[in-house]
Amino acid sequence: MIESPSPVTVAIVEDNPKYQAFFTEAVKSDTRFQLMGTAGNGAEAKRLADHCRARLYLVDLGLPDISGIEVIRHISDTQPEADLMVISMFGDEDNIIASVEAGATGYLLKDGSREEIVESMLAILQGGSPMSPMVARKLLSRFQAKSVQAAASPAPKVSATSTALTAREVEVLRLLAKGLTFDEVSTSLFISAHTVAQHVKNTYRKLSVKSRAEAVYEAARAGIIEM
Incomplete structure (x- = not known):
């Protein structure tokens, strides 16, 4: 059954x-x-x-x-x-x-x-x-305005310390960027949902962000992941 x-x-x-x-x-x-x-x-x-x-x-x-x-x-x-x-x-x-x-x-x-x-x-x-x-x-509209502003000025330097993500953290972030949920990432990587959440917490801290969208955006800007 x-x-x-x-x-x-x-x-x-x-x-x-x-x-x-x-x-x-x-x-x-x-x-x-x-x-x-x-x-x-x-x-x-x-x-x-x-x-x-x-x-x-x-x-x-x-x-x-x-x-x-x-x-x-x-x-x-x-x-x-x-x-x-x-x-x-x-x-x-x-x-x-x-x-x-x-x-x-x-x-x-x-x-x-x-x-x-x-x-x-x-x-x-x-x-x-x-x-x-x-x-x-x-x-x-807000994103378009920021894109125009960013194009007109040099990109800010991102410290190596803040973006020193582990290979697993990058892997989790790549999957989240593709739209996978925490449970789907857990299944895909054969790790627990709690472990996924911990990787995400560490990533937020290192990138100084507070949401998944911000993490993906900042990681892409820093060249950590490709969109």
Whole structure:
């Protein structure tokens, strides 16, 4: 008898009861997901994350006590193997960039349907970075502006110490750059997911970054990996 894969664990961070109920319905509507809990503020979110260690977090930014960005940073630092998707009313560039830099791998505005949320959750688990069209457009504009600026000035020197990645760390980073999830990297390299997470933590520290996207970008700029 072939056993079906275990459902993906999910936690929700949202202070608005209406939206919290909506996101809860979205998660529970698909048997591939298992809701581990909900939190209505930042302090609760940190406790929930430390306790349940979910695979995927849906995080609102406008929490009553602290910014959701701080919650994202906390989870990203303590659980680098987890994926974090922002679902927020805030679509301004500052919040988008701050969320991505803190460790978010997806960013949706609160105008999506339940089906769109489920599709985005599945996409993020497959190594994608789902974003609302307006969010993607703002990120693209920001990236294009930085590319023009970088082309007009010499590339900064990267210290040998900061980029002294081990062969295994480079191998893990290459696979992540191809869109593989932590579990897929673990299977591909015949190492545990915990070991993958530790390699990623070391890579973040050496490259002075806080997210997978930043790590891939900086490693490519330094010539450590090819895109």
